[in-house]
Amino acid sequence: MGSRWQVEKKRDPYYKRAKNEDYRSRASYKLLQLNKKFKIIKKGNKVLDLGAAPGGWSQVALERVEEDGMILAVDLQRMKPFTEENFHSIRGDFTTPEIQEAISSKLEGKANAIISDASPSLTGIKNLDHLKSMDLFENVMDICYNHLAVNGNILIKFFQGEKAQELIKANKKKFRTFKTTKPASSRKKSSEMYLLGLGYKL
Numbered sequence: 001m002g003s004r005w006q007v008e009k010k011r012d013p014y015y016k017r018a019k020n021e022d023y024r025s026r027a028s029y030k031l032l033q034l035n036k037k038f039k040i041i042k043k044g045n046k047v048l049d050l051g052a053a054p055g056g057w058s059q060v061a062l063e064r065v066e067e068d069g070m071i072l073a074v075d076l077q078r079m080k081p082f083t084e085e086n087f088h089s090i091r092g093d094f095t096t097p098e099i100q101e102a103i104s105s106k107l108e109g110k111a112n113a114i115i116s117d118a119s120p121s122l123t124g125i126k127n128l129d130h131l132k133s134m135d136l137f138e139n140v141m142d143i144c145y146n147h148l149a150v151n152g153n154i155l156i157k158f159f160q161g162e163k164a165q166e167l168i169k170a171n172k173k174k175f176r177t178f179k180t181t182k183p184a185s186s187r188k189k190s191s192e193m194y195l196l197g198l199g200y201k202l
């Protein structure tokens with residue numbers, strides 16, 4: 001008998017589906033479900049994936065953009081590359097100026113979609129994890145303002161808490177649609193939530 005976490009993982013229908021359908025992570029279904037509903041990523045898009053390892057979201061994005069688009073994935077962790085020529089990756093911390101410069105030069109122009117499922121290393125202390133995730137969120141928003149094309153879309157994970165509303169309010173006017181959402185595949189007991197921004201207005 002494994003640990004409680006291992007038992008839960010084995011019972012999780014999305015974990016099983018990811019194994020059967022050859023997705024790198026169960027997180028793929030979160031992007032599949034949200035993209036089906038909101039059309040965040042389209043054929044031919046250039047997509048920046050921040051906090052991308054092991055690559056479940058990049059995999060879904062690659063399927064959506066097809067060969068005319070391109071994916072640039074960034075993560076602290078080493079990520080197994082995809083064989084597609086339009087997939088590029090950078091290993092490092094996207095909150096640092098060096099990695100932000102590397103993003104600028106590899107992206108070559110603006111991205112049509114910026115997606116981030118980045119998680120800070122979690123402590124289990126709810127408010128501290130919320131604040132750490134809002135710190136990442138602010139960094140992702142700065143990257144969006146530097147690299148998102150007009151009319152572009154964003155999807156960013158954060159952990160719920162008191163600072164979230166303040167940050168959502170501060171960025172709301174820059175997008176045609178700006179709201180929070182939670183896909184069916186996100187565990188109900190998790191405080192994770194996704195911020196969706198459609199139609200960047202500059």
Ligand SMILES: C[S@@+](CC[C@H](N)C(=O)[O-])C[C@H]1O[C@@H](n2cnc3c(N)ncnc32)[C@H](O)[C@@H]1O
Pocket residue numbers: 024025027028050051052053054055056057058074075076077092093094095117118119120121136
């Ligand atoms: C939940 S995982 C992402 C899962 C991914 N969306 C997928 O579908 O496979 C969160 C990732 O965020 C990355 N991360 C957290 N902070 C980061 C940072 N400052 N720079 C780069 N990556 C970061 C972690 O290394 C981790 O791999």
